[in-house]
């Protein structure tokens with residue numbers, strides 16, 4: 152499929168996107184030297200309305216950089232990022248973000264955290280409260296509305312962060328390794344819950360992970376990235392219809408086959424990324440931020 156073919160129903164399009172960072176080398180015997188690091192190279196991707204798209208790639212390959220671009224938190228050096236055919240110009244509540252760390256306000260209760268986006272949108276207090284309660288219920292935390300973040304477990308905090316992103320009804324949900332810090336059991340529960348929410352809300356979801364099993368379980372399509380500079384290596388279709396109802400999807404032979412296929416695509420990239428990490432740590436104080 153060419154880019155033009157996919158244009159009609161694309162919710163999000165990335166066209167020839169490049170992103171590099173200028174980094175400062177703080178070597179004491181040298182003058183400050185600005186050296187660009189290419190983080191993303193020639194990214195082309197079309198995400199359809201209502202699609203669950205997963206992006207998988209080795210550590211440091213540019214996944215968060217890609218998500219920040221989609222969020223409108225940064226701009227590409229060249230190329231275009233479009234939503235409904237229009238360039239993304241900055242952050243907007245039409246795109247909700249869930250970060251890897253629980254980005255909750257510690258001084259606000261769970262309910263007030265979920266209400267936050269609605270407050271920004273100017274929704275009246277009573278209505279705000281009702282909507283926030285609905286989403287707290289949806290993520291399975293009814294009864295925890297008045298707890299503060301420090302009184303919640305990691306998994307609960309992440310549910311609240313998801314509820315907050317859903318509450319202001321974004322058209323697209325951008326998720327950057329939202330379950331990475333959780334234990335395996337909580338992660339699996341939240342994966343299934345996220346699929347239920349997706350089926351119920353029909354939102355377009357772009358989900359980033361470095362977990363292959365998570366990618367195959369969640370994604371309708373999985374885009375595999377190369378090591379830095381990140382490029383899209385291949386896009387794999389995952390054909391399962393009803394992920395939440397199948398008893399033991401993870402041991403389905405087709406599931407196992409796709410998992411192997413993605414692992415094959417990734418393994419060289421992972422070793423290349425590890426090489427890069429090693430070289431990077433040799434340059435002390437290189438100023439590279441992660």
Ligand SMILES: Nc1ncnc2c1ncn2[C@@H]1O[C@H](COP(=O)(O)OP(=O)(O)OP(=O)(O)O)[C@@H](O)[C@H]1O
Nearest residue numbers: 172174190209210211212213214215216439440441
């Ligand atoms: N603000 C920045 N300034 C300079 N370099 C940056 C900046 N942000 C990211 N980078 C570099 O760009 C590359 C991609 O980083 P990014 O955080 O997008 O990777 P990632 O795929 O999300 O990694 P991880 O899986 O570890 O979260 C890295 O080499 C990183 O050092």
Ligand SMILES: [Mg+2]
Nearest residue numbers: 214215216327
């Ligand atoms: Mg990242």
